[in-house]
Amino acid sequence: MNTKQTIAGAGLAIGLGLIAIASVIGFDTMQMQVPPSYARVGPQIFPYIIAIGLAATGAHIAWKSYRGGDEVIDEVEPTDWKSVGIIVAGLIAHMNLLKPLGFVPAGVILFLSVAFAFGSRRYGRDAIVGFLLVLLAYVGFTYGLGLQLPPGILKGLL
Amino acid sequence: MDSFLALMNGFATALTPINLMWSLVGVTLGTLIGILPGIGPALTIALLLPVTRNLDPTGAFIMFAGLYYGAMYGSSTTSILLNTPGESGSIMTAVEGNVMAKQGRGAAALSTAAIGSFVAGTLGTLALTFLAPIFVKLALLFGPAEYFSLMIMAFTTVSALLGASISRGVAALLLGLAFGLVGTDILTGQPRLVFGYPSLLRGIDIVVVAVGLFAVGEALFMASQSSLRTAEILPIKGSLFMTREEWRRSWKPWLRGTALGFPFGALPAGGTEIPTFLSYFLEKKLTKHPEEFGRGAIEGVAGPEAANNAAVAGVLVPLLALGLPTSATAAILLAAFEQYNLQPGPLLFSGSSTLVWGLIASLYIGNVMLLVLNLPLVGLWVRLLSIPQPLLYGGILVFSTLGVYSLSNSTFDLLLLFIVGIIGFLMRRHEFPVAPCIIGLILGPLAEAQFRRALSISQGDPSVFVTHPLSAVLLALAAAVIIVPIILRRVKHV
Structure with missing residues (x-):
């Protein structure tokens, strides 16, 4: 009931x-x-x-x-709201930090929050993979394709 | 044989080194994203739109089409070895394919899927080559009223045929149409649904909506369902060379799958899912080994895998000849045409015949590349499946936000992406289909323009839509799609 x-x-x-x-x-x-x-x-x-x-x-x-009837919209499985909340928090942090901190730090934060929400607890591996991926994307897209991504705190370094 | 000559010219375009390279990039990327669960052709092409803005359109479209074909090849690998479809067109492949892999016949399943995809892709492309010009002639008969009615028919079929119920399909479509309203009205310059935000005046970009629904919504959904997070990757066992018996049992399902897939792709029915379901049930009915179905019947892999590739070729017919997208990926491709200021339809075939025929010719070449990529090299691709899910989705979201931000270097687009992502999550969670939303977003403004053009030609007389015979037929078909199932259900209840 x-x-x-x-x-x-x-x-x-x-x-x-x-x-x-x-x-x-x-x-x-x-x-x-x-x-x-x-x-x-x-x-x-x-x-x-x-x-x-x-x-x-x-x-x-x-x-x-x-x-009630033949088109009831129901719940299929229990929802892991905590994981949803973590990704939501990661996305909000990302859009607010993108300009002040820059593409690389904001991207790493987003990556880590998603990995954590998906149950990964290997923080070291996630941080290294995330950092390399975001850095590679930044370098590839800004130098290779001429996109303008915010450098933020890494300005001058990259 | 106009088409034949045009096709030969197309090969001349497609075989230039630069276009061969784009084709190779497209099919490789397509196989990659086909294999990776959680990222599909619609999302990938949407993400590529901002970065391909300055590319030569012919090369870009050769890459996009190769990607669409490649995704259908790659996704079968995931279905068979992981029991999770790489794309929605391979849901049925998982049923028998994964059982085959568990029994140590994974290699045979991969072979029949790849060769079936090649047969269907090539036959489908052949049908596209000769049907597209006929559709173009048909398109010449179309005025604004006919175009409007055609779009209405597309709206009703995608909402009625996809998703768990008609009301959910209609709701998804209307949501897409509502997204399409946002921005400046093209005819009067009036702002609509802008709420005082100047950033909304140019409208909501289809990239934002596609990425929001397919990447953010999907990631939130997958994170919310912990039971979906673990999957076992099966090793490839057996020989990739199919036995005589396996060939004998595969070739008919390939052809039947092609015959089902192509017309369903061309109809506005949302692309690749429905023909794969039909193909599976058809093979189950026709097989001489009914006891094997559910226990690894090769027909159940061969048929649907042929159907989804043929459907992709079918989807390109109305897209190129009429500018009518029948799947989410086709809707993104239409946005790509808009990005290059190209208008699919008769004008495209006469004004940019190099592009169209180069594109079609590249599909034949792409199919050969895909067969090579997916059969002998399948062992390499399988390693992609061992990417842990947390890293995969982390990467998807990083690239999604990158693509959306680079549309106009604005964090406002990221806010929109977030909102659409939440909507996408709710839609996924409650089984609202996503394709009608994308199709509504791209076709809505076009339908409105045709509607108003038709009415201004008729000086405001709305009867044009039913007095033009072609338009009346299309509207009647549109109504039938909604009404017939309701009547059938009533009859069944009595």
């Missing part, structure tokens, strides 16, 4: 989330100032259609998950 309630919960949340996205699109479209000459086949028709479609699909999914 208890599991049945969580089953409905996931689908219900997704359905309501889709309705929320639909209302954001609908609201944004209503705010548009459209010159009258374009009013007929203007830039608003498609957003409205998509918003209505999303809201209808969201309502359908939410209703089915609430009532």
Whole structure:
């Protein structure tokens, strides 16, 4: 009985989330100032259609998950939220540190967080592999392909 | 024999040393990413887009197409030896192939997969060579109304055929269409869904969405399911030279797989998965050894592996002739055409025939390279499978963030990547298909442009879509794809 309630919960949340996205699109479209000459086949028709479609699909999914039926969105396996959280933290750290610290340190931090989340506890190996990989990518892409990656604290060294 | 002459010119293009090199780079990289689980052709081509911007388009497309073919070859190795499909087109290969490997017949499974891929890839390319010009003639009949209806048909088929349920497919499609809305409206210059962020005015790049869904979402999902993290790599046992018996049991499934794969690839049905499923069940039905199915039947490897390669050739027909992507990878390839300001369709065949025919010719050459790469050298590739998963996913995310950042050197794109990644994780977790989202993102703005063009030609009269016969037929087909399954289900319930 208890599991049945969580089953409905996931689908219900997704359905309501889709309705929320639909209302954001609908609201944004209503705010548009459209010159009258374009009013007929203007830039608003498609957003409205998509918003209505999303809201209808969201309502359908939410209703089915609430009532139970053949399209219930359920949980398959227990989720390791800790690992998800570690990668999320790694990604957030990466985007914030990329410019101040530079591509190489930020990349190594991201690499280590992902490796840790996937269960690796061989920190030494991970750090060496991560550092070499990121360094190789930096050198290859900046000198080989002319990309502009932020050097950060290693400026002048590379 | 226009096509034949054009093809010969194509070989002249494809056989230049530089283009041979691009083909070799493409098929090698394709085999590599095909073998590595967690990284597929759509993701790889998306990551290559920012760095190939300044390349010669012919070379770039020869590389991309080789990569797409190569991924289908490589993924069978992973399915057979690791029991995890390298790509979604090789899910069925794992069923019999892995059992064969456990019984010490792994080498025979790898052989029938590689030779089957070669047969199917070559026959598929042959069909592409002669069908593409016919499709181009068909495309000349298309006006804005027909194009719009064709895209609507693509939308409904991808949402109905992929994923666990129609509502999930439709939700994924609409999400992709919503991503496509963001940015400046092409006709009026109005900002849409920009919320005051100037960075959003140029829209959300397809690279961000593809990488977010395929790399970040996938990594989060794999990390969240600890049971998916361990897999046993089986050693290759047996002889790579198939016995007479194995040849006898393989050649028909190869041909049947090709016959199923090619048309399904050309239809807007999401590419390689569905024909491989159909091929497997067909072989199971037709086999003279039904007792072996589930216990390592070679037909169950030969058929699906041929089907997925033929499907890739099929996918290229509507992509090149109509600009219609039928799989996620094809959607990324369409974005690549846009990057080079090329317009697939009749104009591409007349204006850039060197590129098109060079590309098609390179597929024949690529198939030969792939057979060599994947049969005698398979032992080398297998070592890739021993890369530990933590390092593999760490590397995937490092290169993903690199590719996305280099789009416009902005950390804002990394924020978008993160958001799309979370959405991708939720989609993967709750079995929403990803391909409709990618196809919706790339085709949505094109569909809208055709829609508005059609209406401005007809001076606002919406009946054009049903009064043009071709357009009406396409819309009817689109409706049928959604309605027929619902009716069938109702009938079954009664």
